[in-house]
Amino acid sequence: xxxxxxxxxxxxxxxxxxxxxxxxxxxxxxxxxxxxxxxxxxxxxxxxxxxxxxxxxxxxxxxxxxxxxxxxxxxxxxxxxxxxxxxxxxxxxxxxxxxxxxxxxxxxxxxxxxxxxxxxxxxxxxxxxxxxxxxxxxxxxxxxxxxxxxxxxxxxxxxxxxxxxxxxxxxxxxxxxxxxxxxxxxxxxxxxxxxxxxxxxxxxxxxxxxxxxxxxxxxxxxxxxxxxxxxxxxxxxxx
Amino acid sequence: xxxxxxxxxxxxxxxxxxxxxxxxxxxxxxxxxxxxxxxxxxxxxxxxxxxxxxxxxxxxxxxxxxxxxxxxxxxxxxxxxxxxxxxxxxxxxxxxxxxxxxxxxxxxxxxxxxxxxxxxxxxxxxxxxxxxxxxxxxxxxxxxxxxxxxxxxxxxxxxxxxxxxxxxxxxxxxxxxxxxxxxxxxxxxxxxxxxxxxxxxxxxxxxxxxxxxxxxxxxxxxxxxxxxxxxxxxxxxxx
Amino acid sequence: xxxxxxxxxxxxxxxxxxxxxxxxxxxxxxxxxxxxxxxxxxxxxxxxxxxxxxxxxxxxxxxxxxxxxxxxxxxxxxxxxxxxxxxxxxxxxxxxxxxxxxxxxxxxxxxxxxxxxxxxxxxxxxxxxxxxxxxxxxxxxxxxxxxxxxxxxxxxxxxxxxxxxxxxxxxxxxxxxxxxxxxxxxxxxxxxxxxxxxxxxxxxxxxxxxxxxxxxxxxxxxxxxxxxxxxxxxxxxxx
Amino acid sequence: xxxxxxxxxxxxxxxxxxxxxxxxxxxxxxxxxxxxxxxxxxxxxxxxxxxxxxxxxxxxxxxxxxxxxxxxxxxxxxxxxxxxxxxxxxxxxxxxxxxxxxxxxxxxxxxxxxxxxxxxxxxxxxxxxxxxxxxxxxxxxxxxxxxxxxxxxxxxxxxxxxxxxxxxxxxxxxxxxxxxxxxxxxxxxxxxxxxxxxxxxxxxxxxxxxxxxxxxxxxxxxxxxxxxxxxxxxxxxxx
Numbered sequence: 001x002x003x004x005x006x007x008x009x010x011x012x013x014x015x016x017x018x019x020x021x022x023x024x025x026x027x028x029x030x031x032x033x034x035x036x037x038x039x040x041x042x043x044x045x046x047x048x049x050x051x052x053x054x055x056x057x058x059x060x061x062x063x064x065x066x067x068x069x070x071x072x073x074x075x076x077x078x079x080x081x082x083x084x085x086x087x088x089x090x091x092x093x094x095x096x097x098x099x100x101x102x103x104x105x106x107x108x109x110x111x112x113x114x115x116x117x118x119x120x121x122x123x124x125x126x127x128x129x130x131x132x133x134x135x136x137x138x139x140x141x142x143x144x145x146x147x148x149x150x151x152x153x154x155x156x157x158x159x160x161x162x163x164x165x166x167x168x169x170x171x172x173x174x175x176x177x178x179x180x181x182x183x184x185x186x187x188x189x190x191x192x193x194x195x196x197x198x199x200x201x202x203x204x205x206x207x208x209x210x211x212x213x214x215x216x217x218x219x220x221x222x223x224x225x226x227x228x229x230x231x232x233x234x235x236x237x238x239x
Numbered sequence: 240x241x242x243x244x245x246x247x248x249x250x251x252x253x254x255x256x257x258x259x260x261x262x263x264x265x266x267x268x269x270x271x272x273x274x275x276x277x278x279x280x281x282x283x284x285x286x287x288x289x290x291x292x293x294x295x296x297x298x299x300x301x302x303x304x305x306x307x308x309x310x311x312x313x314x315x316x317x318x319x320x321x322x323x324x325x326x327x328x329x330x331x332x333x334x335x336x337x338x339x340x341x342x343x344x345x346x347x348x349x350x351x352x353x354x355x356x357x358x359x360x361x362x363x364x365x366x367x368x369x370x371x372x373x374x375x376x377x378x379x380x381x382x383x384x385x386x387x388x389x390x391x392x393x394x395x396x397x398x399x400x401x402x403x404x405x406x407x408x409x410x411x412x413x414x415x416x417x418x419x420x421x422x423x424x425x426x427x428x429x430x431x432x433x434x435x436x437x438x439x440x441x442x443x444x445x446x447x448x449x450x451x452x453x454x455x456x457x458x459x460x461x462x463x464x465x466x467x468x469x470x471x472x473x474x475x476x477x478x
Numbered sequence: 479x480x481x482x483x484x485x486x487x488x489x490x491x492x493x494x495x496x497x498x499x500x501x502x503x504x505x506x507x508x509x510x511x512x513x514x515x516x517x518x519x520x521x522x523x524x525x526x527x528x529x530x531x532x533x534x535x536x537x538x539x540x541x542x543x544x545x546x547x548x549x550x551x552x553x554x555x556x557x558x559x560x561x562x563x564x565x566x567x568x569x570x571x572x573x574x575x576x577x578x579x580x581x582x583x584x585x586x587x588x589x590x591x592x593x594x595x596x597x598x599x600x601x602x603x604x605x606x607x608x609x610x611x612x613x614x615x616x617x618x619x620x621x622x623x624x625x626x627x628x629x630x631x632x633x634x635x636x637x638x639x640x641x642x643x644x645x646x647x648x649x650x651x652x653x654x655x656x657x658x659x660x661x662x663x664x665x666x667x668x669x670x671x672x673x674x675x676x677x678x679x680x681x682x683x684x685x686x687x688x689x690x691x692x693x694x695x696x697x698x699x700x701x702x703x704x705x706x707x708x709x710x711x712x713x714x715x716x717x
Numbered sequence: 718x719x720x721x722x723x724x725x726x727x728x729x730x731x732x733x734x735x736x737x738x739x740x741x742x743x744x745x746x747x748x749x750x751x752x753x754x755x756x757x758x759x760x761x762x763x764x765x766x767x768x769x770x771x772x773x774x775x776x777x778x779x780x781x782x783x784x785x786x787x788x789x790x791x792x793x794x795x796x797x798x799x800x801x802x803x804x805x806x807x808x809x810x811x812x813x814x815x816x817x818x819x820x821x822x823x824x825x826x827x828x829x830x831x832x833x834x835x836x837x838x839x840x841x842x843x844x845x846x847x848x849x850x851x852x853x854x855x856x857x858x859x860x861x862x863x864x865x866x867x868x869x870x871x872x873x874x875x876x877x878x879x880x881x882x883x884x885x886x887x888x889x890x891x892x893x894x895x896x897x898x899x900x901x902x903x904x905x906x907x908x909x910x911x912x913x914x915x916x917x918x919x920x921x922x923x924x925x926x927x928x929x930x931x932x933x934x935x936x937x938x939x940x941x942x943x944x945x946x947x948x949x950x951x952x953x954x955x956x
Contacts, residue, residue, distance in 0.1 A: 027441065027442070031270070031296065032296045032297020033427075038438055043438065056270050058270065058464070059464070062469060064575070066571075069546050080297030080298075094599065095600055095954075096950070096955065097947060101542055104796075109825065121599065122572040122576060128461070128466060139956045142954035142955055166451050185457070185460075189456075190434055190437040190454040190455075191433050191434055192455040194432065196276055197429070199276055199277055199282065202266065203281055207405070207409055211429070212405050215431070218366050221290075225299050226299070227299055236859075238813065301814060303815075305785040305810075307785050333839040335712075336839065347588075349586075360838065361814065375717055382715070384715060385711070472578075476575075476621070476623060476624045477574065477617065478620060510775020511775050511909070521916065533750055534749065536796065537793070550786075554775050640925070644926065663938075666938075667932040668928070670754065670932070670938065670941070672910065673908055674754055674757075676904060677904065680903060681759055684887045685883070686880075689903055690903075692910070693910045695906075696902070699905075699909065703775070703777050705777055709845075
């Protein structure tokens with residue numbers, strides 16, 4: 001069927017990553033472009049980070065973006081790639097009914113997995129200091145039951161996000177039979193550093209010369225975005 | 240008034256940049272985050288590049304994004320900053336009536352200026368080789384007249400985009416009394432390079448160690464996005 | 479300025495309706511079209527009902543639509559009219575910070591007033607039976623203070639929504655010095671009745687004959703939507 | 718899978734309507750609500766009219782709404798119903814590439830069929846007098862080929878829209894072996910009439926009394942939107 005998001009295939013691949021014996025890695029992205037870069041680099045899956053997406057939008061990670069605004073970003077990410085995406089679903093954006101709606105919409109844009117936190121809405125980013133109110137346990141279970149009860153049964157693979165304890169050797173995680181590691185926000189953070197450096201250089205030098213050769217060329221941009229496919233299709237379909 | 244986009248102020252600043260004697264520079268951005276970085280770096284204005292915005296969305300610069308999808312990106316950029324933004328308005332996304340609607344919407348999200356090209360819809364990026372059909376001159380003038388005739392009168396400051404001829408010394412442009420230079424897509428291109436490098440390193444090393452200290456820290460991310468303001472407001476307004 | 483939403487003018491008119499001696503009436507709308515009909519009928523203002531907007535979207539009035547989806551509807555309503563619109567802001571869609579963002583966005587699309595309820599998010603429609611949890615008083619005051627404290631001072635005009643007690647003569651409300659009456663959902667409800675009747679007739683008769691002369695003609699539709707203005711502009715701006 | 722739009726099922730039903738011997742009827746809708754009303758009335762399919770959707774948004778049928786804005790309306794319509802929807806795809810919103818993107822997106826929101834016109838972008842409504850420029854034949858065929866060539870082969874069922882020649886008895890169309898009749902805009906037009914009447918009555922009488930009993934009751938609204946399902950789910954999933 002034209003344009004069908006092969007969702008069941010993406011879901012299948014993601015479950016394989018979780019339940020197969022080895023350790024899997026997924027890499028953060030926050031836009032169609034960064035998702036494409038993660039895929040081209042060779043990663044098996046993508047982590048759609050809530051912090052990174054809100055940061056890329058210029059917003060704070062406190063539910064300043066609505067769930068439908070986040071969904072639009074996820075749709076671009078899913079359309080740009082063929083590997084599974086796991087989404088940071090925050091608190092689920094409300095109660096069990098909002099979770100049901102969210103999950104239905106995530107499926108329709110081709111997202112393979114979602115992670116729901118037991119915080120209260122609106123959330124605070126985990127790295128911000130201070131007390132964080134956690135969700136009522138029964139209510140939180142209701143959210144999960146509303147969508148996922150039948151699917152997961154008793155399997156509980158462990159997924160970790162070693163952002164703060166990054167110095168622990170990955171070998172330790174492998175020994176502990178961790179199923180998956182999320183590299184949580186490093187594309188966003190490296191893009192900030194690069195753009196800050198580029199801005200400062202160009203502002204100061206009033207010239208592109210020292211920057212031009214150190215950044216991706218326009219030809220590489222066109223290659224990354226498959227302009228060739230469009231040019232071929234134009235020859236085929238335009239008069 | 241709460242939340243008012245100070246549009247007339249942004250427009251005023253942008254005209255000053257165009258009509259004042261010196262040479263002005265504006266720097267490309269393609270998201271709320273990159274716009275904020277341009278502003279913090281000290282640039283006076285922002286170029287909302289069509290190529291960069293569509294690339295960031297994972298799309299090609301051939302009107303694959305609808306005008307309202309681009310507008311949403313522009314709204315995040317405008318909300319995140321206080322300096323004027325000039326937008327790459329492509330062909331205006333249709334005829335004079337579409338231009339009228341576009342300009343009305345750009346104003347309502349706080350965009351200070353727009354650049355309309357004399358190509359036909361849907362457009363092809365200028366750096367793609369091959370013939371490009373240009374718009375009928377009369378129709379193109381109609382588009383411009385529909386919104387801007389009274390405003391600009393006879394003033395014609397020249398704005399250039401030296402992406403390909405970047406080796407020309409800026410001094411030459413100054414001598415030629417150019418009013419404004421647009422650094423057109425270098426934030427997008429430097430972010431691609433940085434994310435590709437980061438992905439490759441993390442994928443290969445299965446570790447964050449060699450990346451962690453070379454990218455923006457989480458504290459810097461929180462500072463860039465003004466998390467302090469939110470924490471202060473929480474003390475003030477939460478019970 | 480082209481396309482500027484004359485927000486301060488709309489706000490001024492709305493305050494006049496609230497603080498002037500007489501009784502004012504505003505009528506529900508839920509779309510660009512229904513808002514236009516309210517304005518053309520001669521009402522002074524529009525009530526953008528949460529129940530009606532979610533019903534028109536095919537959703538339930540329990541925050542199934544995100545705040546940004548509702549905002550898009552409001553933008554169409556505001557663009558289609560020149561009289562002030564008061565919005566049903568539900569619970570404010572989160573805490574004080576979400577209220578701040580909402581109010582900023584309402585201003586940018588030209589909404590003159592907003593009504594925030596002391597329920598908890600996600601809300602339940604008031605006419606649904608059963609207990610409804612009300613917001614913590616201090617937190618609710620924080621939401622209001624975050625945006626409106628300086629503006630309203632001590633003036634407290636009373637606004638009522640006599641949906642259930644519609645048999646009370648309007649004269650009673652006038653005597654009680656009520657400032658404004660909201661006719662809350664009657665456009666939505668009359669459109670449902672009309673569409674149900676039309677569907678049933680056409681389905682049964684397999685013909686348009688008995689319906690055609692009882693509904694608005696296409697010419698009236700074109701007149702309501704100002705197709706004349708577009709035709710004139712085409713003569714002016716197209717080659 | 719939770720929330721999966723049963724698109725292939727909807728497509729199958731729609732093809733059955735086209736290729737089965739008898740005459741089928743589909744009824745116009747322009748919102749989630751009106752689509753639900755069409756389904757509940759007993760129609761087999763829905764016509765998502767471009768004129769009706771733009772009118773409901775308060776816009777003119779000249780591509781004033783972007784394709785992604787129309788898509789959002791279609792998504793609400795599809796989510797609210799289980800019968801197939803055929804969409805008025807206008808000119809396809811650009812060239813063959815825009816058609817490809819549109820069709821991919823229509824599939825992902827669960828639309829069963831699309832009708833593409835051989836007009837040029839931006840379009841004019843067919844009932845507006847004056848010359849209308851038709852698309853270049855070869856370019857138009859390219860658009861169609863880009864998505865549909867393999868699927869339809871040589872079958873050509875005829876679909877008609879008897880809006881202007883509504884007095885022709887349906888029996889004539891049956892004899893001519895027409896496959897499908899589209900009742901093209903009568904829900905939108907009947908809703909306008911009803912809302913205009915309601916507004917005028919309430920404005921004049923300053924009372925709801927003569928309107929209240931002639932429109933859909935709130936209880937019927939809640940029943941139409943399945944509030945019962947939500948109440949049941951709340952008992953199940955909330956603590």
